[in-house]
Amino acid sequence: MTDLFEFSDDREASSAAKVRALEALLIEKGVIGSDSVDAVLKHFETMAGPFNGAKIVAHAWVDPAYKQRLVEDTPKAIAELSLPLGMAGAEGEHMAAVANDADTHNLIICTLCSCYPWPVLGLPPYWYKDPVFRARGVREPRAVLQEFGVTVPEAKSVKVWDSSAQIRWFVIPERPANTDGLSEEALAALVTPESMMGVALVAPPAA
Numbered sequence: 001m002t003d004l005f006e007f008s009d010d011r012e013a014s015s016a017a018k019v020r021a022l023e024a025l026l027i028e029k030g031v032i033g034s035d036s037v038d039a040v041l042k043h044f045e046t047m048a049g050p051f052n053g054a055k056i057v058a059h060a061w062v063d064p065a066y067k068q069r070l071v072e073d074t075p076k077a078i079a080e081l082s083l084p085l086g087m088a089g090a091e092g093e094h095m096a097a098v099a100n101d102a103d104t105h106n107l108i109i110c111t112l113c114s115c116y117p118w119p120v121l122g123l124p125p126y127w128y129k130d131p132v133f134r135a136r137g138v139r140e141p142r143a144v145l146q147e148f149g150v151t152v153p154e155a156k157s158v159k160v161w162d163s164s165a166q167i168r169w170f171v172i173p174e175r176p177a178n179t180d181g182l183s184e185e186a187l188a189a190l191v192t193p194e195s196m197m198g199v200a201l202v203a204p205p206a207a
């Protein structure tokens with residue numbers, strides 16, 4: 001999907017160089033400590049990330065009553081699970097889940113900027129912030145989904161949810177076929193961040 005939008009080939013390297021320069025300057029000026037950035041990175045590796053969303057989705061798949069509660073009152077249902085602290089913290093104040101089903105496919109965007117449910121999905125990918133993605137996501141969601149490799153049948157409706165500082169949406173994707181015997185942990189391993197944004201389906205386990 002990285003070739004969908006126009007970004008320079010060296011964007012990762014050039015961003016990393018800018019970040020290193022900025023970090024060095026902030027440390028030199030005494031604004032942050034030498035371990036501040038590492039602490040933030042560790043937070044997104046262990047506390048806030050798509051691994052939390054995947055656990056929530058897998059639990060919703062195995063427990064229909066939980067799924068219902070998750071859709072009706074997302075923060076309350078998330079609080080039932082044993083997840084890292086901070087589920088209601090920064091960028092997670094007002095999260096809301098919507099479930100894909102046989103009739104509806106849901107797509108999450110932020111038309112204004114890049115609002116995203118950090119505690120359950122981590123930090124948004126760069127293309128989520130792309131003005132073209134944000135504009136086309138509302139104008140022609142089916143075409144955008146097609147470019148991501150998701151063909152939504154005409155009979156199925158597409159709902160686009162615009163995240164904001166008030167509500168940050170995420171998708172409960174459909175459980176793939178042939179997963180009846182899988183443990184909740186194995187199910188969680190199938191759930192990708194893209195599937196929880198609505199730009200991908202969850203693939204069945206490799207045979």
Ligand code: FE
Binds near residue numbers: 110112114
């Ligand atoms: Fe935003």
